[in-house]
Amino acid sequence: MAKPVYVLNGPNLNMLGLREPTIYGAETLDDVKRRTEARAAQLGLEVDFRQSNFEGELVTWIQQARTEASGIILNAGAYTHTSIALMDAIHAAELPTIEVHLSNVFRREGFRHHSYISLAARGVICGFGPKVYELALEAMADILQQQSSAKG
Numbered sequence: 468m469a470k471p472v473y474v475l476n477g478p479n480l481n482m483l484g485l486r487e488p489t490i491y492g493a494e495t496l497d498d499v500k501r502r503t504e505a506r507a508a509q510l511g512l513e514v515d516f517r518q519s520n521f522e523g524e525l526v527t528w529i530q531q532a533r534t535e536a537s538g539i540i541l542n543a544g545a546y547t548h549t550s551i552a553l554m555d556a557i558h559a560a561e562l563p564t565i566e567v568h569l570s571n572v573f574r575r576e577g578f579r580h581h582s583y584i585s586l587a588a589r590g591v592i593c594g595f596g597p598k599v600y601e602l603a604l605e606a607m608a609d610i611l612q613q614q615s616s617a618k619g
């Protein structure tokens with residue numbers, strides 16, 4: 468049985484749909500979860516979709532991913548711009564990790580232009596709303612495919 472891709476969401480993402488809809492859109496996190504799971508099924512992947520407002524819980528989940536997951540898709544919310552702990556956890560997990568953001572962080576305030584997650588991630592997808600999760604899954608499917616053909 469293939470391991471799931473962990474799709475991890477950080478602080479305030481539970482407020483999607485209510486929170487600054489002009490920036491983050493009208494879909495709730497449950498809607499995003501449903502569309503992510505649907506795309507995963509089409510790609511033959513399983514996902515484990517989670518959200519936490521706590522930095523330490525996200526660190527624990529990334530540590531768990533090392534043995535329990537095949538890859539990580541991470542929207543770390545504001546911890547993106549502050550968390551050396553999350554960056555260290557991703558380095559230690561030694562798994563393909565894709566950073567996502569609903570908004571185009573580079574069109575926004577200067578403090579959002581720096582990401583600790585990017586220093587550890589394979590790539591970044593941002594600015595396309597909930598679609599970023601589907602795009603990240605497509606990239607992840609390719610990476611996992613390449614990994615398994617390299618192993619033979």
Ligand code: DQA
Nearest residue numbers: 479542544545568569570579
């Ligand atoms: C976000 C962008 C972050 O800067 C912000 O703090 C978030 C959401 C996004 O998905 O666009 O909480 O990660």
